[in-house]
Amino acid sequence: MMSSAFTTVAQVRDGLKKINYLADDGIAGVVYLAQRLGKPVLIEGPAGTGKTQLAKSVAELTGARLIRLQCYEGLDESKALYEWNYKKQLLRIQADKKSDSWSEVHDDIFSDEFLLTRPLLEAISAPDPVVLLIDEVDRVEVETEALLLEVLSEYQVSIPELGTITAKQIPMVFLTSNNTRELSEALKRRCLYLHVDYPDMEREKEIVLAKVPDISANLADQSARIVRSIRQLDLKKAPSVSETLDWARTLILLGVDHIDAQQAKETLHVLLKYQTDIAKAAKELSVDE
Amino acid sequence: MPVIDLMSGFVVELRRAGLPVSLTENLDAMEAVKVIPIEDREAFKYALGATLVKNSSHWRVFETIFEVYFSLRGSQYNIVDPSEDQADEFWRDEQDDAQLGKGEGKGAGGGGLEALTPEELANMLMRALMQGDQAMMRALARQSVARFAGMEPGRPVGGTYYLYRTLRNLDLDNMLAKLLEANKASTQRESTSLEQRLAKDEYEMRIEQFKKEVEAEIRRRLVADRGAEAMAKTLRKPLPEDVEFMHASREEMQSLKKALFPLTRKLAARLARKRRHGRKGPLDFRNTVRHSLSYGGVPAEPKFKYPRPAKPELMVVADISGSVAAFARFTLMLVYAIQSQFSKVRSFVFIDGIDEVTKHFRATEDIQEAIHKVNTEADVVWVDGHSDYGHAFEVFWERYGKDINPKTTVLLLGDARNNYHASQSWVVKEMRKHARHVYWLNPEPRSYWNTGDSIVGEYGGNTDGVYECRNLRQLEGFVEKLV
Ligand SMILES: Nc1ncnc2c1ncn2[C@@H]1O[C@H](COP(=O)(O)OP(=O)(O)OP(=O)(O)O)[C@@H](O)[C@H]1O
Numbered sequence A: 001m002m003s004s005a006f007t008t009v010a011q012v013r014d015g016l017k018k019i020n021y022l023a024d025d026g027i028a029g030v031v032y033l034a035q036r037l038g039k040p041v042l043i044e045g046p047a048g049t050g051k052t053q054l055a056k057s058v059a060e061l062t063g064a065r066l067i068r069l070q071c072y073e074g075l076d077e078s079k080a081l082y083e084w085n086y087k088k089q090l091l092r093i094q095a096d097k098k099s100d101s102w103s104e105v106h107d108d109i110f111s112d113e114f115l116l117t118r119p120l121l122e123a124i125s126a127p128d129p130v131v132l133l134i135d136e137v138d139r140v141e142v143e144t145e146a147l148l149l150e151v152l153s154e155y156q157v158s159i160p161e162l163g164t165i166t167a168k169q170i171p172m173v174f175l176t177s178n179n180t181r182e183l184s185e186a187l188k189r190r191c192l193y194l195h196v197d198y199p200d201m202e203r204e205k206e207i208v209l210a211k212v213p214d215i216s217a218n219l220a221d222q223s224a225r226i227v228r229s230i231r232q233l234d235l236k237k238a239p240s241v242s243e244t245l246d247w248a249r250t251l252i253l254l255g256v257d258h259i260d261a262q263q264a265k266e267t268l269h270v271l272l273k274y275q276t277d278i279a280k281a282a283k284e285l286s287v288d289e
Numbered sequence B: 001m002p003v004i005d006l007m008s009g010f011v012v013e014l015r016r017a018g019l020p021v022s023l024t025e026n027l028d029a030m031e032a033v034k035v036i037p038i039e040d041r042e043a044f045k046y047a048l049g050a051t052l053v054k055n056s057s058h059w060r061v062f063e064t065i066f067e068v069y070f071s072l073r074g075s076q077y078n079i080v081d082p083s084e085d086q087a088d089e090f091w092r093d094e095q096d097d098a099q100l101g102k103g104e105g106k107g108a109g110g111g112g113l114e115a116l117t118p119e120e121l122a123n124m125l126m127r128a129l130m131q132g133d134q135a136m137m138r139a140l141a142r143q144s145v146a147r148f149a150g151m152e153p154g155r156p157v158g159g160t161y162y163l164y165r166t167l168r169n170l171d172l173d174n175m176l177a178k179l180l181e182a183n184k185a186s187t188q189r190e191s192t193s194l195e196q197r198l199a200k201d202e203y204e205m206r207i208e209q210f211k212k213e214v215e216a217e218i219r220r221r222l223v224a225d226r227g228a229e230a231m232a233k234t235l236r237k238p239l240p241e242d243v244e245f246m247h248a249s250r251e252e253m254q255s256l257k258k259a260l261f262p263l264t265r266k267l268a269a270r271l272a273r274k275r276r277h278g279r280k281g282p283l284d285f286r287n288t289v290r291h292s293l294s295y296g297g298v299p300a301e302p303k304f305k306y307p308r309p310a311k312p313e314l315m316v317v318a319d320i321s322g323s324v325a326a327f328a329r330f331t332l333m334l335v336y337a338i339q340s341q342f343s344k345v346r347s348f349v350f351i352d353g354i355d356e357v358t359k360h361f362r363a364t365e366d367i368q369e370a371i372h373k374v375n376t377e378a379d380v381v382w383v384d385g386h387s388d389y390g391h392a393f394e395v396f397w398e399r400y401g402k403d404i405n406p407k408t409t410v411l412l413l414g415d416a417r418n419n420y421h422a423s424q425s426w427v428v429k430e431m432r433k434h435a436r437h438v439y440w441l442n443p444e445p446r447s448y449w450n451t452g453d454s455i456v457g458e459y460g461g462n463t464d465g466v467y468e469c470r471n472l473r474q475l476e477g478f479v480e481k482l483v
């Protein structure tokens, strides 16, 4: 079902906008390219800048099913690719102890019915269009990373007992990383690279307008401006887009329509996580210059 | 020249600048330019970047080279004759308005743009900045360069010179104040300090954007004159990790600082991982047997001893005089960013006097702030504020020497340019006798060591090693080895 193939970058940008994802030209350009070249995208950038959301939104836009592999330290083949269902296999062996020959049993227990399909295999073998999201890939060990690379290079998986399963279509793949570790050169070479940074003021304002119901244009504008000013400070952790959104929602709950310095200061803790950052921002926002 | 032909020179230049572009990536880029039209400039740039740049700290370098190679591409980026420029129209409109309003004749000279005084052009610019009119700002940037930069073909002058000339003629230094003034006048009620602050940030950003436009225009003209390759060569800058601490410009310092944070995070994560998974020790027999009970006595899950080496105690002793100050600062930032890897960190700074500054780092989580305190509050001048390693070391030994023990690793930081004072290198020898390790980190290129008043050899001979740490890459390498 390639009816959802993009023909221009603008189409991607506008399409995403319709479903409330605000992409800049860079993001839209890379998504477009990924589909045209059939290559995975590695997305890096600070926390809460819409990396995960991008994959979800692209799935929605293309009408594809989202398959998500959430990475963590210790994730291995059996959780990423596939695993045989031992318990079920054991039961099957026990049940048919008398009647069947071993080879029959063997063929039987190593069939689809006893296979536990994990996200990577699921994406490869899907008959329908899918978007594969490999989230926070920087958390897995190097060996698992190698496995990912293999799958993303060949788009096929070989299961000794069953044979090789080859993808019927190349799915769109997004890998996200919070950059806590350097990924292998080989994986990076295989992927298109997209660095998603904090949005500029205009785009952040649009994100706020899209995501916070009932917010006035004025309040969205003001909060985006304040966040921009705060991000220019030398902070331990700058506010992310999700924090901007939380803050805007907080302001609405408090019935604020025009932010003054006092209200800004009192709600800074929603935007900033460290005490030193809060103090710095509070001081900065109140100075007359 | 078709885009595809520009590509090879472009990729060669990326590699010259130090970006590790592989063959596959090069081929991917060739595919990319086939599917994204160059007219969609931003998307085109990012698409190209997506195939060629896999490290965000290399993006700036990529962008500069991109500008050089593709700045003359795309219809809206042609170099136009200034008299046909949009600014002309804007100016005529302004004139017409003035005429209607005041019933006066055409203003000064009335002969179009050539006759405009710099002040008049500056006024137009101010209006454009006030309104945040992007198209106008761009047009004015080009206009200003054409009028004020005084660029002549073939003249071997750098872009900065032209930039300076252009901006000076526009009186851009005073622009912010003027904009704020005008903003104040235009709002009825008294604006709050927060509003003023936000307005200031907005104007600053617009001015910055205008400067970028001017720079871009100058660059375009230089490229047209000299060709992309020559231009790229003059603009070539080191990657952040290769910037020399001792010669970093202000801007490079900024990019260094930016690069430091993710680097320390990665370093810390890597070290933590190492600690956790590090070396499997010998079989832990007891533990294995204990666990075997749950397998009915079968030792199914062998247990190993994980030797956990004690974390070292660190003492950093840093020269913070002029030329090596930046190096000291970055090393301290790096060390404190990963301080959890050490059981204890103490820091000392000196010029000709020495002072312990550990307390500044304890007092706050904010390393920047601590560094600032170190710079402003540490008592490091004894006689004349010129480095005297000998005296500083002597005092160090007297006051803190007794705290050095077999768990301590001492890092000595500096270029060992001792202004011909007595070296007192016996202190370093004593340190090594008592400490686990003593290392010397020198931000100077190895070829300068022991020339002039550098006596790094004299000290270094009494340490466990002297390391060249000219840039972040080398510093990171050393720190990883240390832990
Ligand atoms: N460009 C955008 N358009 C619409 N919403 C956005 C955009 N960027 C971020 N958001 C919103 O911000 C929030 C955080 O986004 P998301 O969880 O995708 O961030 P992330 O980059 O994956 O963060 P992390 O690194 O912490 O996983 C979500 O609610 C998302 O909808």
Ligand SMILES: [Mg+2]
Pocket: A051, A052, A053, A135, A176
């Ligand atoms: Mg995420």
